[in-house]
Amino acid sequence: MTENPAEQAITSADKTFYQLRRDIVEGVVAAGSKLSEADLAGRYNVSRAVIREAISRLESCHLIERKANVGAKVVGLSEQGLTELYQVRESLEGMAARLAAINMTDEEIEKLQDLLSSHFKTVKTGETYYQEAGDVDFHYRIILGSKNQHLINLLVNGLYHLIRMYRVQLGMAGPRVTTAFDEHKHIVQAIANRDAELAEMLMRRHIQYTQRNLASKLTSN
Amino acid sequence: MTENPAEQAITSADKTFYQLRRDIVEGVVAAGSKLSEADLAGRYNVSRAVIREAISRLESCHLIERKANVGAKVVGLSEQGLTELYQVRESLEGMAARLAAINMTDEEIEKLQDLLSSHFKTVKTGETYYQEAGDVDFHYRIILGSKNQHLINLLVNGLYHLIRMYRVQLGMAGPRVTTAFDEHKHIVQAIANRDAELAEMLMRRHIQYTQRNLASKLTSN
DNA sequence: AAACCTAAGATTGTCGACAATATCTAACGC
DNA sequence: GCGTTAGATATTGTCGACAATCTTAGGTTT
Known part of the structure; x- marks a missing residue:
């Protein structure tokens, strides 16, 4: 799919x-x-x-x-494994957001904002499949926007499949949809303002929140 | 060797x-x-x-x-490739320093300080082979000190050989020895103080300096 | 009964041959 | 003369068989 x-x-x-x-x-x-x-x-x-x-x-x-x-x-799935994975992800995607704020074209940023708008409509109608397809799409665009081939390879061909494995096998993310949307919005704003520092910081915090959300599921299972 | x-x-x-x-x-x-x-x-x-x-x-x-x-x-060696590689390195080793400040044992930190002292003696006598063996040793200890197996794999089995390839084939780093020593000292201090935030920041700046040093050689060749 | 060796079975590592694909060469047509 | 095509050559992809190693089961010894 x-x-x-x-x-x-x-x-x-x-x-x-x-x-x-x-x-x-x-x-x-x-x-x-x-x-x-x-x-x-x-x-x-x-x-x-x-x-x-x-x-x-x-x-x-x-x-x-x-x-x-x-x-x-x-590989086995464990809470420690998830923590380690997300620490790496936080580090790399934070850098990706920083670079995206510098290297994305104005056009690409516009399309990213369009994507966000379409997500907003979807969220308002209450559809929750947002998380899987939309969230991944959002993160991918920023990763690709970094224009750093190393980073892109590491994340797209490397970590993301493992991340997806955790998501799928621990049940998809839950009620965090609307709050995640706000976080996405602020990240895009920082990128549009070409504020690399802020974009990195916001992305790192966004991923930290996501991890805590997943970890809570893991322990409650 | x-x-x-x-x-x-x-x-x-x-x-x-x-x-x-x-x-x-x-x-x-x-x-x-x-x-x-x-x-x-x-x-x-x-x-x-x-x-x-x-x-x-x-x-x-x-x-x-x-x-x-x-x-x-x-792979080919290019200035852009070096930049991309060091952006990834900055991101990952920054996180490694952050985690090392949290996860290294007191004993490991002591030994890291000992290593630094022995480097200090070497620098004073003017020996310059410091860079290759000593520098790598220093960075390795911090990476391992993160206790994050993912991070360790990515850096030790992944990026570091490529980094070394750039170093070797562009001629080893030059006169940056003593100033790099000071940077190392401050990083260790931050780790000893369990100041994760500062450790990450100092490591990232240290790596940025190193990159600029290498890049200047690449263009002058 | 527990620990240790031994032999049988199963699994991975290595090899050479064949099949499929790409690259190079030369002839042909326009 | 230049582009195109067809064949020849070289390189990578795939296969089945054999060798080396690990694992398991059983028996022996203490």
Whole structure:
């Protein structure tokens, strides 16, 4: 559904990688479970070579861990893991917001404001699917707006899938919709004002709030 | 020389990966050059399978780039690449310093101060090899002191090799030794005072200075 | 009964061969 | 002469088999 169109699979390993990644993020392959190469080769109808290739790439995303001569395991979800992940996210996305305030074009900022307006309408009608698609879209635009390829890779190809894995498997975020909207609005304002310092600070606080919201769910489960 | 003892190669792909990584960082394999699998297989006396494995891991370190059905190339060094890299580094190591101020044990902080003292003696005698070994050692301790495994992985296994590649191939840092020492001292003080906010700020400024120092060399070459 | 060795089974690591794709070369048509 | 196309060559992707290593089960010893 929310597939990145840029990610078109051209080789067989690509396809297997994307599918396996989705299955891990969505929990079809359980968190913490062991990945047998022969097993997966049979399940996805490919040779062990492409499975190894896919596993190798999944390791880059921090979705699995490998030990030599032993095998690969899906990462486990824990409160500490979530905390660590969000500390990194806070750091990187804060920098992304700072750079976006400097590097986004006026046109891009306008479109970002348009996106926000459309979200506002959606929130008013009470639809709550906002969180998943809209929130990700918002953050992606700012990340891409940083124009820093390193940062973009790290976040889009690296951390975001793990973040999504936590979101999906702990149940999507709850009643924070309207308050998150205000935070988004202030971040966009700071970017529009070309106030890099403030944009970074607001983004960091926004992510801190999000983390606390998720963490409260984790402990109450 | 400055090999991380934790990185012992147990499989053949490990050995090839470490060696190829070193060759890339040191410039034995030229930046920007194409990597032919058959070529490397012959040069390192291993099968193409282990070369592919090694290449796959090097991609995780951001040291090479791959395109399907075309091949792998060593990343190129550019001023923009350096800027982007240091923006990410500033962000992540800033967070590392913040967390180190919170999570390092009193004992670890004492040892960090000892390290600083020994550096002070070295600087006074005018030895300049400080930069390479000592500086890396200093930063590593703070990174590890964050106790955030994500952050540690991203920096130690990811960005630091690329940073080293820039350092090595643009000539090691120059006359900034004594002024860098003062910056280090203030960072340690902030950590010892458990002042997370200040530690992050000082680390970020320290890294900004370092970047400018490197960038000036790049343009003058 | 607990700890330790041993052998069998299962899993990952490595290899060489074949298939699919891209790149280069040269001939052809306009 | 230049662009285009077709074939030849080289490179990467995929596969199945074998080797090396780990894990498990069973038996032996203390």
